[in-house]
Amino acid sequence: MKINTRKLALIGILISQAMILGFIERTIPVNFIVPGAKLGLANIITLISLYILTFKEASLVLVGRIVIISFLFGSMSSLLYSLSGGILALIIMGSFIKFDKASIIGVSILGAIAHNIGQLLIAALVISNINIFYYLPLLLVFAIPTGLLVGTTSKLMLAFIRNNIKID
Amino acid sequence: MKKNDFVIIILVLLAALTIYTGNKIMNQKYSDKNVEIYSDGQLVYQSVLTESTNDVFIIDNELGYNKIVIDDGIVSMLEADCKDQVCVHSKAISKPGESIVCLPHKVVVQINGTAKNDVDVISN
The missing domain is CATH 2.60.320.10 (N-utilization substance G protein NusG, insert domain)
Incomplete structure (x- = not known):
């Protein structure tokens, strides 16, 4: 992976933006509606990274954000949950973008679902109880409005970036 | 939005409904x-x-x-x-x-x- 200064700066900006979105998300609790649910605002940045950077560079943005946030505000277990959800979402979204099977909004919904499933898998391992998947149907339904929100925002931001910022 | 986006949304809702009712039915017999x-x-x-x-x-x-x-x-x-x-x-x-x-x-x-x-x- 060859990264020039411009790319490096861009990756740094994306990581810090994702951190801010993650922080904003903490102030808007939605897990009262569905246990364990969240808006996934930081996924806006992951999605945009996947569209404007290579897959490896986008992975760097994702892992960078998760590691920094977990070390600053989280714990070992929050690192584990964020990584499992984040990486699964990254792989699913990356594949759908590569094969151009859906627009950014569909990709965003799939990312939200992949994130949920990744976290439920780790949660099931941690508590050694598969019953946690009892929450899956509700989380699936909830992933649609949040995925639409994140996808639409990313779409608007992506258009702005492509018109205003030189990437390579 | 592409056509596939709507297909994704419908499939997700169907999956949620299937898992939910499947779980309900499986536990109804008790x-x-x-x-x-x-x-x-x-x-x-x-x-x-x-x-x-x-x-x-x-x-x-x-x-x-x-x-x-x-x-x-x-x-x-x-x-x-x-x-x-x-x-x-x-x-x-x-x-x-x-x-x-x-x-x-x-x-x-x-x-x-x-x-x-x-x-x-x-x-x-």
Whole structure:
């Protein structure tokens, strides 16, 4: 992976933006509606990274954000949950973008679902109880409005970036 | 939005509905039920659950504090000192297949169906 200064700066900006979105998300609790649910605002940045950077560079943005946030505000277990959800979402979204099977909004919904499933898998391992998947149907339904929100925002931001910022 | 986006949304809703009703149907056949509480993977409490079951169970260990209350057969997480409070806000449970999970404290409260509600049980 060859990264020039411009790319490096861009990756740094994306990581810090994702951190801010993650922080904003903490102030808007939605897990009262569905246990364990969240808006996934930081996924806006992951999605945009996947569209404007290579897959490896986008992975760097994702892992960078998760590691920094977990070390600053989280714990070992929050690192584990964020990584499992984040990486699964990254792989699913990356594949759908590569094969151009859906627009950014569909990709965003799939990312939200992949994130949920990744976290439920780790949660099931941690508590050694598969019953946690009892929450899956509700989380699936909830992933649609949040995925639409994140996808639409990313779409608007992506258009702005492509018109205003030189990437390579 | 592409056509595939709508296909994704519909498939997701269908999947959610299928899992939800599948779980409901699979647990419908039970007439008797048990409530079980697990802490860190270990079974720490077990009781037959009927409409007249009343009990309070407290888990207080190095992982944290959880107070589970059974009120006329309805099980709920009344208190917990976990950070996210997801378990306290979870819906109270009373049917087989339902559960409440406190992830930070590794506490699982679940209701299992025991006796089958069909002819086989009688012939046995």
